[in-house]
Amino acid sequence: MNCSKAIKNMSAYLDTELHDLERGQLEAHLIGCPACFQRLEELRALQTFFQPPLQNKAQQILQQVSWDK
Amino acid sequence: MNDQQCHDDTIIARCKNGDASSFEYLVLKYQDKVFNLCRYLLKNQQDAEDAAQEAFIKAFNNISSYTPHSPFYAWLSRIVVNTCVDSQRKRSLLSMFFSDNGQEHIDIHPTHIPNPETAYETQQSMLALQASLKQLSLKLRTVIVLKEFEGLSYEEIADLLDLSVGTVKSRISRARDELTKNMKKMRNKFFFQTF
Numbered sequence: 001m002n003c004s005k006a007i008k009n010m011s012a013y014l015d016t017e018l019h020d021l022e023r024g025q026l027e028a029h030l031i032g033c034p035a036c037f038q039r040l041e042e043l044r045a046l047q048t049f050f051q052p053p054l055q056n057k058a059q060q061i062l063q064q065v066s067w068d069k
Numbered sequence: 070m071n072d073q074q075c076h077d078d079t080i081i082a083r084c085k086n087g088d089a090s091s092f093e094y095l096v097l098k099y100q101d102k103v104f105n106l107c108r109y110l111l112k113n114q115q116d117a118e119d120a121a122q123e124a125f126i127k128a129f130n131n132i133s134s135y136t137p138h139s140p141f142y143a144w145l146s147r148i149v150v151n152t153c154v155d156s157q158r159k160r161s162l163l164s165m166f167f168s169d170n171g172q173e174h175i176d177i178h179p180t181h182i183p184n185p186e187t188a189y190e191t192q193q194s195m196l197a198l199q200a201s202l203k204q205l206s207l208k209l210r211t212v213i214v215l216k217e218f219e220g221l222s223y224e225e226i227a228d229l230l231d232l233s234v235g236t237v238k239s240r241i242s243r244a245r246d247e248l249t250k251n252m253k254k255m256r257n258k259f260f261f262q263t264f
Contacts, residue, residue: 011242015216017223042249049198049252050217 001025006036010043077141084132092129099142100125103149109214110153112203124152146219147229150211157207201251209244216241 001009006029012018013026030037077098083091103124107117127148135144202210215226223241227234 008239008242011245012223012238015223015241017238043245046245046249046252047217049194 001029078137120156124149197252197255201248212240213244
């Protein structure tokens, strides 16, 4: 897999939307390509911005606990 | 089919039989999700409120066309997305004649109560993300919102928007690339303003 193909597949890789073969090819490429690995880490960091903070999750869990009682 | 879906379908069956008051249950149950989806897709708070209301009215008027083959929210969110796309089109036409400063604030995580120790850093990141989302085209914003905030799979997004899975994959990739670039630019701008 070349860099261009790797970049196209990175997002789907993070979303676990790649087939086994493509995932294996991308992971093999990432081992030998620091630039693509860096790019993947940037996309991974972007994903964390979309996730609610942990305290929000704790609040949700607490609410769930009180519902379950 | 889970219990929640069975319960929805029971309520919907009542609506189809002319029991309009049953629809109130569906509105109360899904209003937060629908309103948040509208806020992510549209840039303006008032437009989002109007679109959410309009989507529920459309859903009520077309409830007879819903079949319980798919979850009710999947059907409803298709109506919401289409309503937002129409609203954005109208807004684009209006903006040809009237300026829009677009200073409305989108709360990325509406139920989030900031931790004082990390509030500033989080706020900067959220503002950058919010501004970057606004810069995306509606096509790209729609797929990334459905992926990140609604948690839909590529196949579900493709089904909802009548696109191929390949197109969804490509648009999500482009959306993330643009968001990353935009957020980098904002981070650099903020760094140079601060120091």
